[in-house]
Amino acid sequence: MFSPEFASPVLLSTCRRPVDESLAGFIDSVFDGRPLWANRGPVPHMPAMNLREQGDNLLLECELPGVAPEDVDLQATGDEIRLTVKRKDRATSEKPSQKWLRRERACGQFSRSIKLPYELDAENVQASLQDGVLRASMPKAPHSRPHRVKLLGRETRS
Amino acid sequence: MSTTSVEIKNNRAQASQPNVPAKWFEPAADILEEHDGLSVWLDVPGARHDDVAITFDSGTLTVEAPVAAPAVRSAGLLEEYDIGDYRRTFRIHAPIDVSAISAELANGELHIRLPKTNAAKARKIAVKAGAA
Structure with missing residues (x-):
């Protein structure tokens, strides 16, 4: 069969x-x-995100064109970051004298959280929104940073 | 496998002409037609005000915006988008008053206003009452 x-x-x-x-x-x-734009992220209508490590910092970049700083909410708690974005002023309706010839840009609200393999120093997270790009520098928590182990040497013979 | 090729087709337009940068993207656009002109919005996150070039030549609107590559290049934990220059061309069929085209860039959002020539604007024609 x-x-x-x-x-x-x-x-x-x-x-x-x-x-x-x-x-x-x-x-x-x-x-x-x-x-x-929506297709560049993993899920439709969710902006794409890049995460890189630089030393003891984790750098986040996210493209958020047309979003005002007050509409971005970035939260770091332990080993999780959560990004919530509202995009309020994008016109969606048309008057009788208007006609949309193309509607490609994403609009609306989204929220996304990412689980990290280590904890962050949430107090010292710094973020900026410039030219429509959100950039955040998130230091690792002291106990998550690599710790150099000193090797015990053999006693030198006299 | 095939999903990747779809992504590339939709998002990553590869250069075919020699004067076009190696890696560039077509920004998403909204176009609204009104009685007196057209409004074009483009998402160009990362582009700076001084670097945006807009040309209108015999009905073709071209928008170009170079974006600097990131200074830090290190191992990415998550890489969902690539950074490159923006480039997009539109064919505009309405007669446009070229001298009155204006554009502004704010928060990575480019808004271009293309006013129609007076002859092309929609006009309401009043109907007079004729003699009975």
Whole structure:
């Protein structure tokens, strides 16, 4: 009934390819091949984020065009960071004399939290929003930083 | 595998002309048509005011904005977007008053106003009552 070839990974991957291609074609047809800001993140309508380590600091970058500083809420608690953003002034309606020819930019609210492999020094997190890019420098908690272990040397013989 | 190729197609337009930078992105745009002109909004996070170049030549609107590569290059824990220059071209069919085009950049959001020429503006025509 259930032949071994059917279950072989090679055959499964051949089956998957047309499905993937038709899905890609479907996505292209829906979005018209246009670059969507939303598509740069892992989930639609969620801005993309970059996280880098620099020494004992963790640097976060997030593109938030059109967002005012008061609409950004960044919280660091222990080993978790939470970013909540409201984008309020993007027009969504049209008057009878107006017509939207293109609507590609994301709008609305989103919230996202990221679990980190270590704890942060939440008191000393610094963040700025400039030219539509959020940049935050988050130092690791002292107990999460690497600690250099001194090796005990052998006693020198006289 | 295929998902990656979709992402590249949508977000990462590769350069085909020699004068175009190696890595560039087409910024997302909203375009609103009103009776007296067009408004174009583009998301160009990271672009600076002095670096944005807007040209309008025989019905083609081109927006270019270089973005400096990050100074710190270290191992990324999470890399969801790449940084590169912005570049996008629009074909505008409405007759535009080129001398009156204006643009402003705030919080990584570029707003370009393209007023229509007087001849192209929608006008309400009053109907007079004729003699009975």
